[in-house]
Amino acid sequence: MTLPDGWLADDEAAELRRIAKDKTVLELGAWKGRSTVVFASVATHVVSVDRHQGIEEVGGDDSLPDYLAAVRGLGNVTIVVGDFNAVVPLFRDTFDVVYVDGNHDVGSAINDINLAIEVARDDGVIVLHDFDFESVQEAASETLGELPDSLVGSVAVFRR
Secondary structure (H helix, E strand, O other): OOOOOOOOOHHHHHHHHHHHOOOEEEEEOOOOOHHHHHHHOOOOEEEEEEOOOOOHHHOOOOOHHHHHHHHOOOOOEEEEEOOHHHHHHHOOOOEEEEEEOOOOOHHHHHHHHHHHHHHEEEEEEEEEOOOOOHHHHHHHHHHOOOOOOEEEOOEEEEEO
16 A cells, blocks of 8 residues: 555554554544555544644645545545644544644644543543654643553554
8 A cells, every 4th residue: 555645654554553443533633644544444434634734844835635635535534624623522432543643832732632532432542643752742741641551653552
């Protein structure tokens, strides 16, 4: 399987497949769809939420055209273009897996993790990408208050 551009390494993608197999997934942050395609290959359904206004670190260009080219035709993906704060509160205790890969500053990461906590099932999993960022680790410590149950590359898994 050819994956779109992104920073998800092969071992991290394998971990996401393992976690998402036959699960419902909420993806917070998709950029060009690399993680979306990975999730869609094994999940029962993926709801992918992103503003698609690009990532400042790589130019901030609109990522929606590339994203749509990568995920168009994936029948188990629902695409939501919007802000996490406007969309996520519409769901409650809905998802087996919530994947957080939004902005990486501490405040944004705290906000995104708190949103994830609200919509993950009680027996669900919260997955943080870019756990190698000190700001993401700090946000996880403040919101989840524990070390991850597993860590593969920069993918940290927290079981509820």
